Amino acid sequence: MKKLKEIIKGRGVTPGYVEGSALISKQAFMFAHGVDPKSGDVTDIRSDILDKNIKGKVFIFPFGKGSTTGSAWFLETIREGNGPLAIINRETELIIATAIIMAKLLYGIEIPLVDRLEKDISDIIKDGDMIAVDGNKGEVRIFAD
Amino acid sequence: MILTDEEKGILDGKNGEADRLAMELLVGVGESFGAKKLISISSAHILAHFGSLHQAGIDFLEKLAENGGKCKVPTTVDPSSVDFERWEKFKIPKDYMEKQKRLRTAVEQLGVIPSWSCTPYQAYNVPRFGQNIAWAESSAVAYANSVIGARTNRTCFGLDISAAIIGKIPEFGLYLDENRIGSLLFELKIDKFSDLDYHTIGAIVGKRSGAKIPVIKGIPKDVTNDQLKCLGSAAASAGAVALFHILDVTPEAKLKDPFDGKKPEEVITITQKDLRDMENMISNAEPNSRVEMVTLGCPLLSVEELKTIFDKMKGRKVKKDIYFWIYLTKETYDLGKKLGLITPLEKAGVWFSTQTCATISPVKIWGFSHIMTNSAKCALVTPSEHNLKVSYRDTNECIVTATEPL
Numbered sequence: 001m002k003k004l005k006e007i008i009k010g011r012g013v014t015p016g017y018v019e020g021s022a023l024i025s026k027q028a029f030m031f032a033h034g035v036d037p038k039s040g041d042v043t044d045i046r047s048d049i050l051d052k053n054i055k056g057k058v059f060i061f062p063f064g065k066g067s068t069t070g071s072a073w074f075l076e077t078i079r080e081g082n083g084p085l086a087i088i089n090r091e092t093e094l095i096i097a098t099a100i101i102m103a104k105l106l107y108g109i110e111i112p113l114v115d116r117l118e119k120d121i122s123d124i125i126k127d128g129d130m131i132a133v134d135g136n137k138g139e140v141r142i143f144a145d
Numbered sequence: 146m147i148l149t150d151e152e153k154g155i156l157d158g159k160n161g162e163a164d165r166l167a168m169e170l171l172v173g174v175g176e177s178f179g180a181k182k183l184i185s186i187s188s189a190h191i192l193a194h195f196g197s198l199h200q201a202g203i204d205f206l207e208k209l210a211e212n213g214g215k216c217k218v219p220t221t222v223d224p225s226s227v228d229f230e231r232w233e234k235f236k237i238p239k240d241y242m243e244k245q246k247r248l249r250t251a252v253e254q255l256g257v258i259p260s261w262s263c264t265p266y267q268a269y270n271v272p273r274f275g276q277n278i279a280w281a282e283s284s285a286v287a288y289a290n291s292v293i294g295a296r297t298n299r300t301c302f303g304l305d306i307s308a309a310i311i312g313k314i315p316e317f318g319l320y321l322d323e324n325r326i327g328s329l330l331f332e333l334k335i336d337k338f339s340d341l342d343y344h345t346i347g348a349i350v351g352k353r354s355g356a357k358i359p360v361i362k363g364i365p366k367d368v369t370n371d372q373l374k375c376l377g378s379a380a381a382s383a384g385a386v387a388l389f390h391i392l393d394v395t396p397e398a399k400l401k402d403p404f405d406g407k408k409p410e411e412v413i414t415i416t417q418k419d420l421r422d423m424e425n426m427i428s429n430a431e432p433n434s435r436v437e438m439v440t441l442g443c444p445l446l447s448v449e450e451l452k453t454i455f456d457k458m459k460g461r462k463v464k465k466d467i468y469f470w471i472y473l474t475k476e477t478y479d480l481g482k483k484l485g486l487i488t489p490l491e492k493a494g495v496w497f498s499t500q501t502c503a504t505i506s507p508v509k510i511w512g513f514s515h516i517m518t519n520s521a522k523c524a525l526v527t528p529s530e531h532n533l534k535v536s537y538r539d540t541n542e543c544i545v546t547a548t549e550p551l
Contacts, residue, residue: 013177014173014177032197033526033529033530037199037201044529045529065385066385067197067283067382068192068281068282068283068286068299068300068301068302068305069192069194069197069198069281069301069302070301070302071301071302071303071304072192072197072198072199072201072202072302072303073197073199075199075201075202075205075302075303076198076199076200076201076202078201079199079200079201079204092177094174094178094298094299094300094301094304095301097173097174097177097178098170098174098301098302098303098304099303101169101170101173101174101177102170102201102205102303105166105169105170106201106204106205106208
């Protein structure tokens with residue numbers, strides 16, 4: 001049985017509820033030329049999570065950045081089945097929100113996106129920790145080991 | 146977000162499926178960013194190059210086109226990933242070409258002006274001061290906001306065509322006066338400006354600004370539109386600059402204090418030495434390794450820039466062991482031909498290419514390990530895009546590298 005350790009409140013940007021393992025980048029993240037849509041591998045040579053894979057993860061990074069084509073790169077990654085389970089941003093960005101809304105419209109795939117958490121979650125948890133993201137309520141749940 | 150009855154009707158599907166999808170995206174994005182309403186736009190500029198859009202991009206544009214979507218406002222399109230006429234010469238695989246053709250068919254069905262240009266403000270899509278527009282292409286966004294004083298965010302793929310179809314965009318970010326105020330001041334301590342310097346200044350400003358709004362002091366009043374185009378393209382790709390102000394040059398800085406009476410957060414001086422340091426930082430190739438391809442035309446060349454290259458090329462031809470590729474719009478190519486600028490250069494071994502550019506076409510196919518360009522944007526983007534090294538040099542050195550006396 002999972003034991004709830006903490007609930008952190010934020011803002012739900014897109015709906016949905018998932019539980020999954022965390023992948024954390026402390027840097028602004030770039031989808032355009034930064035992720036290989038065919039695998040979900042991070043390919044941006046300047047990224048602190050280079051060579052890690054975002055597929056099926058609760059992907060935590062502060063902001064989006066990079067080319068305005070980023071929404072297409074992200075959408076393609078989702079289309080290929082290599083998208084993250086959920087996203088947590090400090091403050092979300094146009095590329096990220098647009099791609100997630102399009103994924104729902106085009107492929108019926110829902111990716112909850114939560115931002116503006118009341119504390120910096122990347123300091124509290126580590127890669128591989130199981131957490132829940134609730135885009136409907138705008139909150140994140142952290143479980144005890 | 147508060148919607149009008151007409152907008153609610155579109156959301157309910159009254160104008161058909163394409164409009165409904167586009168409206169859902171506009172409203173979803175608007176709500177994510179706290180927009181209070183949708184505002185009308187006077188034009189759009191969209192992305193449709195396969196290299197970045199992938200199959201997902203085809204899916205979205207075809208879905209809109211098949212469901213009868215039509216652009217409500219004048220809409221131009223960014224360069225393609227291939228030259229539609231010379232694709233075989235440039236070794237583009239047939240299946241790649243087919244994908245780009247599907248995108249072309251979709252955008253034409255949607256009523257997009259098939260300009261395939263990153264410089265829509267130089268032809269076919271020229272906004273006026275203060276107009277709200279929804280443009281993608283970071284360099285065009287920087288130009289439209291800064292040099293013209295029109296208003297757009299860095300509209301991303303998907304949102305761009307949706308705004309074009311509805312003729313509206315959620316009001317947030319740079320559409321609002323309070324978000325157009327400068328925060329950083331860059332003071333140039335430079336006596337004489339070369340064309341390359343405008344790219345390099347843009348790169349420094351972009352790197353230091355991130356997404357903040359820079360104000361630049363010390364650009365000569367007689368700076369050309371092409372030089373501002375280059376400055377903006379570098380700033381937009383080195384950082385996320387969507388708007389810059391230049392004292393005594395750009396319209397919003399001429400009309401009022403770009404800092405709105407406040408002090409700049411930081412004052413940054415740029416000297417001649419800073420320019421040289423940034424040039425060295427942008428180049429990542431070993432100084433003596435052989436250059437295999439030289440490319441000009443990022444952003445795509447204007448007729449004036451083509452004239453300059455023509456003059457510098459007099460009495461020279463392209464060396465046997467090097468490629469020299471120059472990118473421009475199809476219209477600029479045709480005008481250049483009328484002026485007698487194209488044929489002599491083609492005879493001298495230059496490969497012109499239209500409706501695409503080295504940055505977004507699959508140059509990787511050629512397996513180059515070292516290219517040279519006079520564009521900071523091209524030099525910043527191509528190493529990760531095409532897995533190669535770049536030398537960043539001025540137009541003269543690019544020409545001397547690629548050519549020899551007749």
